[in-house]
Amino acid sequence: MTQSASRSERVAVAGGVRLPGTLPRLLPSGYTGDSASLASHLARYGPPPSGFGRRDREALIAEVARAGLTGRGGAGFPTARKLAAVAAAPAAVVIANGTEGEPASAKDKVLMARSPHLVLDGAVIAAELTGAREAVIVVHRWVRDIIDEAVAERRQARFDRVRIRVRTAADRFVGGEASAVVRWVERGVPAPAATPPRLSERGLGGRPTLVQNVETLAHLALIARYGASWFRSVGTAEEPGSMLVTVLGAVRDPGVLEVAIGTPVGRVLKLAGGPSAPLQALLLGGYFGDWVPAAEAMDRPFSLAGLTDLGAGTGAGLIAALPTDACGLGETARVARYLAGESAGQCGPCRFGLAAVAGELERIAAGRVTDAGLLDRWLGQVDGRGACAHPSGAVRLVRSALRTFGAELNLHAAGWCCGTARILPVPSGRPE
Numbered sequence: 001m002t003q004s005a006s007r008s009e010r011v012a013v014a015g016g017v018r019l020p021g022t023l024p025r026l027l028p029s030g031y032t033g034d035s036a037s038l039a040s041h042l043a044r045y046g047p048p049p050s051g052f053g054r055r056d057r058e059a060l061i062a063e064v065a066r067a068g069l070t071g072r073g074g075a076g077f078p079t080a081r082k083l084a085a086v087a088a089a090p091a092a093v094v095i096a097n098g099t100e101g102e103p104a105s106a107k108d109k110v111l112m113a114r115s116p117h118l119v120l121d122g123a124v125i126a127a128e129l130t131g132a133r134e135a136v137i138v139v140h141r142w143v144r145d146i147i148d149e150a151v152a153e154r155r156q157a158r159f160d161r162v163r164i165r166v167r168t169a170a171d172r173f174v175g176g177e178a179s180a181v182v183r184w185v186e187r188g189v190p191a192p193a194a195t196p197p198r199l200s201e202r203g204l205g206g207r208p209t210l211v212q213n214v215e216t217l218a219h220l221a222l223i224a225r226y227g228a229s230w231f232r233s234v235g236t237a238e239e240p241g242s243m244l245v246t247v248l249g250a251v252r253d254p255g256v257l258e259v260a261i262g263t264p265v266g267r268v269l270k271l272a273g274g275p276s277a278p279l280q281a282l283l284l285g286g287y288f289g290d291w292v293p294a295a296e297a298m299d300r301p302f303s304l305a306g307l308t309d310l311g312a313g314t315g316a317g318l319i320a321a322l323p324t325d326a327c328g329l330g331e332t333a334r335v336a337r338y339l340a341g342e343s344a345g346q347c348g349p350c351r352f353g354l355a356a357v358a359g360e361l362e363r364i365a366a367g368r369v370t371d372a373g374l375l376d377r378w379l380g381q382v383d384g385r386g387a388c389a390h391p392s393g394a395v396r397l398v399r400s401a402l403r404t405f406g407a408e409l410n411l412h413a414a415g416w417c418c419g420t421a422r423i424l425p426v427p428s429g430r431p432e
Contacts, residue, residue, distance in 0.1 A: 023234065024258040025242055026218050027114050036146065038153045041117035048121045049224050050161065052128045057087065060224060061129060067228035068240045069220065073097060073176070073213030074288070074316040076304065079220065082210055083129050085200040089208035092132040095185065096123040098139040098147075098214040099169035099176035102286050103338075103425040105318050107244035108214050110256040112143040115218060116150035120164065122217025125224050127162040130210055134163045138181055139214075144168050173287070173342035174390050178211040179203075180344075191344040192388035215244055215317075234260040239303045243314070247272040249321035249423035250279060261314075262306060266298035268319060277323035281404050283424070285315020287335055288393030290400035291328060294321070311400065325419035329408060332401035333361040338426045339394040346387040353382035354394055361398060367412045375402075 028035045028044060052060065065080035086092045096119060100108040112119055123135040139147045144166065151164050170190030174180055179193035182203045203209025212220075219241060223231050232240040239261045245268060248254045252273030259268055265282065269275060279294040284302075290312035300306045304313050322328055340354035360375045375398075383395040402409075408418065 023242055023260065025222060026111060026118065026215070026244065027256075027258055031114055036114060036116055036150065038117055038150070038157060038159070041115070045118065045121075045222070046225060048125060048221055050124075050128065057129050057131075060125075061087065063228050064220065064223055067223045067231040068238075069216065069223060069231065070239070071213055072215035072219070072243055072317065074286070076314075079212070079216055082200065082212065083126065085198075086130040086132075086208045086210040089200070090131070092127075092130040092208045092210065093204050094123055094127045094130060094132045094135040095181055095204065095209060095211045096120075096126075096135060096137045096214050096217055097176065097178065097181050097211050098137065098143070099181060100140050101169070101171070101173045101176040102316060102318075103173075103427055104248060104320060105246045105286060105316055107246050107256050107317055109140050109143050111215055111218060111244060112139060113146050116143075116147055117154070118218040118221050119214045120147075120150060120154065120160075121221035121224075122212075122214075122219070123164070124160050124162045125221055126210060126212060126217060130208075132162065132210070134165060136185055136204070137164060137166045137214075138169045138185060139166060141168050141171065173339065174344050174388070177388060177390075180388075181211055182209060191346060192390070236262040236301070236303055236305070238305055243317050245302070245317045245319060247319050247321070248425075249283075249319075250275055250277045250323035250326075251321050252276045259302065262301040262303045264298070265300050265302050265319065268302055269298075269321060275321060275323075277325065279321050280324045280326075280418075281322040281328055283318070283320035283322065284310075284312045286318040287339060288389075288396060289313070289315045289318065290396065291322075291332070291404040292400070293404055311403070320423060322423060323419075323421060326421040326423055327365065327408075327417050327419050328401055328405040329361070329412060330365040330417065330420070331422065331424050332398060332405075333358065333365040334422070334426050335424055336361050336394060336398055339390070339397075343390065344388065347385075347391075349382045349385045350387065350391045353378060353385075354391055357382065357394070357398060361401075364409065364412060365417075367415050367417065370413075 061083050069079040070076045098108050127135045170184045172190045175190035177192040180190050184190040199209045235241045245257050281291050282294050282297050292310045292312050336358040340358040343350040345351050357378050363370050379395050382391045
């Protein structure tokens with residue numbers, strides 16, 4: 001390899017496998033059905049490390065800390081800190097969280113469909129690092145068969161020293177929260193826990209439990225192979241690595257992309273084929289995310305630091321492009337009604353407050369006369385007062401809509417609406 005080699009030609013070499021130094025890292029290019037097989041996986045990435053002694057475990061956790069890997073499920077918590085907390089306790093268990101209950105997001109489903117063994121590698125490595133003898137893979141029903149097949153293939157090859165158990169996720173928005181995943185696996189109740197202790201202290205079956213998003217585990221599997229420096233070769237110094245992003249709405253090629261953290265928002269949209277219509281706003285982060293004016297966001301890095309002064313963040317990795325012939329207030333009202341229906345029913349702010357907020361927002365979107373301050377008062381009474389983060393997440397979305405589409409409030413009251421096109425998926429019901 002000469003010094004004049006281009007960036008796209010540079011590679012990381014480990015275990016005799018030459019892994020491209022540029023993207024994609026998580027999703028195989030030229031994907032076919034066979035790409036998800038164990039043989040194809042090992043040909044692409046090489047074998048994962050295994051058989052960790054105590055010093056090996058400490059060294060790899062330290063390497064994950066140097067890599068700066070954070071959770072890709074939305075919270076963004078440092079992965080090494082979660083690993084270390086669970087590793088310090090006996091009789092741990094690992095849960096790979098592939099619930100992805102948010103209707104607009106597809107990144108975890110695509111990852112598990114295209115790279116199931118990378119996710120399973122990460123779950124097994126996390127189990128070995130924490131001393132767990134079992135890894136529970138909680139997956140969306142759409143990819144359950146793929147994960148079952150991958151687990152069976154590994155079991156037949158006697159590939160893992162850790163038991164892997166697969167469970168279909170609850171089809172609920174709140175079911176993806178970490179404590180809700182634990183309660184679902186243990187009791188069949190997909191409701192977030194309202195009180196401590198921390199899961200790292202007592203989770204599934206009373207054991208210390210590591211709950212980690214499946215994309216995070218896939219990154220962990222690569223860091224274990226190729227190290228922190230390789231991982232940090234893309235992204236920003238503060239937020240290294242790549243991330244999967246679901247792009248939907250008014251773009252020509254919606255879907256899931258893998259981008260370096262810090263890629264400008266406009267560039268991400270261009271990778272999705274570019275806008276298919278003039279845009280008025282973008283929803284960043286998902287249904288607990290924020291609406292921002294499209295013109296203000298285009299040049300911003302898609303990273304937590306890059307979006308903070310817009311009052312937004314990357315969340316679970318989602319960008320929804322709202323065209324000018326769609327109504328942002330109407331779209332938000334639809335999502336708010338959905339979120340109200342997804343309440344776990346554990347507290348008044350969630351059971352009654354979100355329903356009231358959704359109803360008032362529906363009236364505003366429909367152009368009915370309302371008390372201008374009523375919705376704001378209700379938002380204040382709900383925010384931060386729930387038994388879990390669900391009501392506060394819904395409030396964040398609604399407040400961002402009032403901020404971004406505030407100029408339309410009086411126009412709606414006068415009977416004007418900018419459009420009726422719909423871009424955000426809102427399920428009408430759950431499967432039996």
